[in-house]
Amino acid sequence: MDSKALLIVDDQPLSLRQCLRYLQATGKLQGFIGDILRQYVLEREIETRTDLDVPSALVEQAVVDFRLQNQLTDAKAFQDWLIRNGTNYELFHNQITNSFKLEKLKAQIVEARLQEYFIERKLVLDRVVISRIVVDSKELAEELHSQISEGASFEQLAREYSKADERIANGMMGAVSRGTMPDVLRAAIDSAHPGDLVGPMQIENYWAIFRVEQFIPATLEDNQLKQALQNELFERWIAEKIQAMTVKLQVNE
Numbered sequence: 608m609d610s611k612a613l614l615i616v617d618d619q620p621l622s623l624r625q626c627l628r629y630l631q632a633t634g635k636l637q638g639f640i641g642d643i644l645r646q647y648v649l650e651r652e653i654e655t656r657t658d659l660d661v662p663s664a665l666v667e668q669a670v671v672d673f674r675l676q677n678q679l680t681d682a683k684a685f686q687d688w689l690i691r692n693g694t695n696y697e698l699f700h701n702q703i704t705n706s707f708k709l710e711k712l713k714a715q716i717v718e719a720r721l722q723e724y725f726i727e728r729k730l731v732l733d734r735v736v737i738s739r740i741v742v743d744s745k746e747l748a749e750e751l752h753s754q755i756s757e758g759a760s761f762e763q764l765a766r767e768y769s770k771a772d773e774r775i776a777n778g779m780m781g782a783v784s785r786g787t788m789p790d791v792l793r794a795a796i797d798s799a800h801p802g803d804l805v806g807p808m809q810i811e812n813y814w815a816i817f818r819v820e821q822f823i824p825a826t827l828e829d830n831q832l833k834q835a836l837q838n839e840l841f842e843r844w845i846a847e848k849i850q851a852m853t854v855k856l857q858v859n860e
Contacts, residue, residue, distance in 0.1 A: 611623070613625075613626050614626060623858055624858045627856075627858060640854075640856070641849070644849045644852065644854065645845055645849065648845055648848045648849060649709060649712075649845070650705075652712055653705055653708045653709065653712065656712065658711075658715070659708040659711045659712055661704055661707040661708055661711070665707065666700065666703050666704050666707065669703050669707070670699075670700065670703055673703070713837065713841045716840070716841055716844050717836075717837045717840040717841055717844075720840055721827070721833075721836060721837065721840065722827075724836060724839075724840050725825070725827055725836060728825075728836065729825055730785055730786045731784050731785070731786030731787070732784070732786075732825030732832065733784070733785045733786075733822075733823070733824050733825050734782040734783060734784055734785065734822075734823040734825070735782070735783055735785060735788075735796055735819065735820075735821070735822055735823065736779075736780075736781060736782050736783075736819075736820040736821040736822075736823065737780050737783055737796070737817050737818065737819055737820060738761065738762075738765065738773075738777065738778040738779045738780060738817070738818045738820060739765075739769070739771060739773070739778055739780055739815050739816065739817045739818070740761070740764060740765045740768060740769040740771075740774075740778050740815065740816045741769050741770050741771040741813050741814070741815045742768055742769065742770060742813065742814055742815075743770070743813060743814070744814060745807060745809070745814050747768070747814070748806065748807030748814035748815065748816055749807055751764050751768060751807075751816060752804060752806065752807055752816050755804060755816070756804065761777075761778065761818055762777035762778065765777050765778030766778075770813070778818070779820070782823055785797075789810055791808060792805070792808065792810065792817065795808070795817075796817070796819055799819045800819065801819050801820060801821055801822065802818070802819065802820075803818070803819050804816060804817070804818055805817040805818070805819065
């Protein structure tokens with residue numbers, strides 16, 4: 608085996624330089640290097656920090672839980688699984704330990720920044736459920752607005768006149784992020800209440816009447832949202848670490 612080979616394919620050695628050239632040709636070299644740097648940052652943090660200790664009992668219980676969930680309680684079956692996955696018990700145990708340390712690291716990194724980041728992102732995270740009727744002319748939009756104000760059915764007029772796809776759903780657009788709305792629409796909706804009509808207003812090349820159905824303010828009480836923001840913050844922190852590095856690609860053969 609060629610000591611300089613990174614891979615052996617059909618008994619043919621592929622050097623590191625060749626493999627990198629293949630990655631570059633497929634446009635994946637940047638991502639490959641990024642993955643390496645990301646793992647480097649995480650492992651260095653885990654190795655150098657002294658505040659990430661994990662109780663051994665917690666790790667052992669996680670190993671037991673994993674073996675139970677994957678029907679690997681039999682010692683031989685577990686050993687065969689380790690071999691099939693190219694690892695051994697020590698590496699597997701360390702992987703479990705590091706996963707706990709990684710969660711502790713993540714919690715420490717994002718804890719102080721989460722509230723500020725949530726406020727920064729709130730414009731995009733807040734949503735409004737709205738319906739709309741889209742027509743070609745201002746005159747028709749004003750006429751439909753008058754009819755609705757006098758008691759005509761918004762839903763019926765949406766089905767009859769709207770040119771938007773959601774006319775088949777009585778004009779219901781569903782929940783829309785405030786951050787994706789045109790400024791003029793967002794400003795009007797922010798001062799409205801559920802049930803209010805907004806418009807007519809010109810949006811691009813059409814005229815539209817909107818009805819506010821429901822406001823859905825973002826909150827950190829939403830565990831799914833909170834988790835997503837924590838992940839975003841952690842990835843931002845990793846990116847900042849990588850950007851501060853001096854990285855040189857050097858391949859010797």
